[in-house]
Amino acid sequence: MSLVSNPALNLRTDNPREPWRESEARPVEWRRTPALVRAVALAGFCLLIAVAFGRVDLVLLGVPFALGTALLLRGRPVQTPKASLELAEDICAEGATAEAALTVTNPEDTPITTLVTAAADPWIDLHTGKGDFAERIPPATARRMAIAGDAKRWGGHTLGPVHIRSLACGGLIETTQEILEPKRIWVLPVPDWFESAETLPFADGVAGVHRSRRHGDSGELAEVRLYQPGDRLRRIDWRTSARSQDLYVNATLSERDTDVTLILDLQVEAGESGGIGGTASAADLTVRAAGAVAAHYAIQGDRVGCIEFGARARRMKPGTGRRHNLSLLRWLAAVEIPADALPPSVEMLRRQLPGNRGLHVVFTPLLGERAVALVASLARAGRPVLCVDTLPGHVAPPSRTYWTPAAERLWRLARENTVMELREMGVAVEAWTGAATLDNVLAELSRRRYR
Template identity: 45%
Template sequence: MSSQDPSTAERWTPTPAFGRAVLLTGLLLIAAVLLGRVDLVVLAAPFALGTAYALHRRPTELPQVWISGEEEHLVEGGEVTGTVSVGNPGTVPYDVAVLRTRVSPWLRIERASLAGGTVAEGGRSGGTRRPAVAGRPFVTSVAPDTAVDLELAGTALRWGRHRLGPAGARVSAAQGLLVSRAVIAEPTRTRVYPKTEPFDAVEAMPRAAGLVGAHRSRRPGEGGELAGVRVFAPGDRLRRVDWRVSLRARQLHVAATLSDRDAEVVVLLDVLAEAGRSGGINGTASVLDTTVRAAAAIAEHYLHRGDRVALLEYGPSARRLRPATGRRQYLTVLEWLLDVRAQSSPHEPYDLVFGPQVLSADALVVVLTPLLEERSAQMLARLARSGRFVVAVDTLPADLSPPTDRGWAEVAYRLWRLDRETMIAQLREHGVPVVPWAGAGSLDQVLRDVARLAAAPRVGGR
């Protein structure tokens, strides 16, 4: 984007070099007049002529600055590139152009090249590599009607929308006698998608209610799961005839199958609290990091199998993403996850989140929660009492260290841990399975148990 401002395009100020040239020329001429010495006039002539010639070719337009960032799909740990350009729209060259730019701390810039040469390398500070170009000046000259690019390359450390910029430039012209005001370019945002952890789960689903899909249902129909053998009826296809049973029984029999149907998976993100410190893709993970990466992995797995996936936020904003299938839904999920933020709320957001017709009766609800607040446990219990198929995934980091800044902090931390374990045990008594997130296989046993319970016959009261 350009940052040219037409209303102030000719705002150039003299430099100290201009003041020294004028002062020296004036002093020499005054001395020549007072002392009657022609040689002092000869000494002042080069300064006067040089200053007049430089000012005769003074610039009339301010420089232009652009910032362009990565437009393709960028994932955590991937290479990020960006370009900061300074252009000269006039006919007078810029003798010196000083360019500075800011970079988000989650974009670790390791290489920066200007006019084809490498000018900066990342350094280490306190064990963490810091951006090499944040606030550092880069100096070049710019010819008329051309632009010079500062190319940046590095690594994206964390998911989110990260800023590249703002960038500013000041140029000097007329042989260093004039300097422009600072021209600022607005920052651009680079989208970094969460890296999906390896995740796989069994095919067991509580209820598969769609028309087509990969899950076995309990309803007869066209599918790949054998349900038994029955007598041939009008409308049955000949390819379904079981000739062995038919010859033995002397009557046509066909193989009956169960229909394959898709399921609806609702991933609920508990964003009421945050804990832990994020260290990027190669460091420690906070609650929000684990939640976002787990949600992306679960959504990718079930969307790849043809299921419908929806997303919900349990928080004051109550954001939701409607259920859908396919690759477009997966890209929409990744885009939706970039805006996930931890938001505390003084009120219970249950009624705000679970409005009418939000959750399907047959949907599998996977709740990603750190269980840091009692309201989260109450929400899980209410979902279970309403007859939903709920699975709670614990996203609290296992290596969360207790505070040590106060005398009773460690004791309070241990008591809080015991109270949290009691809360988890009570949830399991209410029929809500709670499992820690561990990537592939995290939900296998839980999904088998939930599917077994859903398939069990229910006793109705009289």
């Protein structure tokens, strides 16, 4: 029996359902308004009563309504206005202006009045085109209207939807409501200012700014040794050579780049975000701190990559330069913390990490056992680990009972104990406070490297 003639393949299900289909948008068309209905009804009623009862005064009362309606409808439009919503730029920074342009084109020879109702994401504070406003559009012209607002927080936000309705012929006819779909705009995080003068351990790249153990052309002296064929003459130490009667040269350490891997703990959120000018949540501190560290090292020539330790487990390939820094900020703007997500795997993340010859910076609020286990496993593997604490200082559990303050003190003591245990394992743990936050811990890592 062939598969085509098999009767089992033609059986119907017990509960057959038609496949779900998206509802098509209704076309925009002209329709009468209640004003037109009232004008026609009043004129017809006056004429009918005048004929029935011989009242000439009612004819004089109804004729102006009939003539006015006829004159207004003489230039009745046929084509509906065309509207479009376009973003000025699909990327902006926190605190900057997110702007979209609404263009309404009137193809007829009759002027129209367009009523616009604009909305936006809660994190975009509209200041231009907010709420309801009207614009008169002359015949055969197009009017460009701005819808703009201040972007208060990083992430993917929307400008729109925009509801449009046009009236013509003195308000006697109107178009059906047209809804323009919202446009997504990516708001990039504004990183905190971060600058570090400390070199990184395991600088084994080609060329960079970090001190390496390998000899090469640099300004840091490694040793003074006897001259060998091939040494440059400008490296000769003439004072030592004059005292010893032999040629000695100054050997220097080379400066190289390194790999910096940023690991973002996105398991839980702590605190409420107030945007660019308000209080910061744990996710805000994590994203902005990671953006600051990434910008510092990517611009100076190091290879910077990012990995999410969360449900999505996204990964950004290492790169360097200003263009890669912009890509990193765009990657950070897409960070999300799902409400009910599967816990991440420490072993799977460790397999995604590059070799042991780079710096691993973990941004975590230290609120979960898996984050602590991740930091501890990296330290046991011999990797240089820097743990940045991103728990905001104002975060506290809600007061529910009389024992809430005591429970909070116990929780903070347990958290301090966890930090001390990580430091005993050789992990540098430092709370994020902005510029020069990591100088001391980076210097300690470098000293451990060159002992």
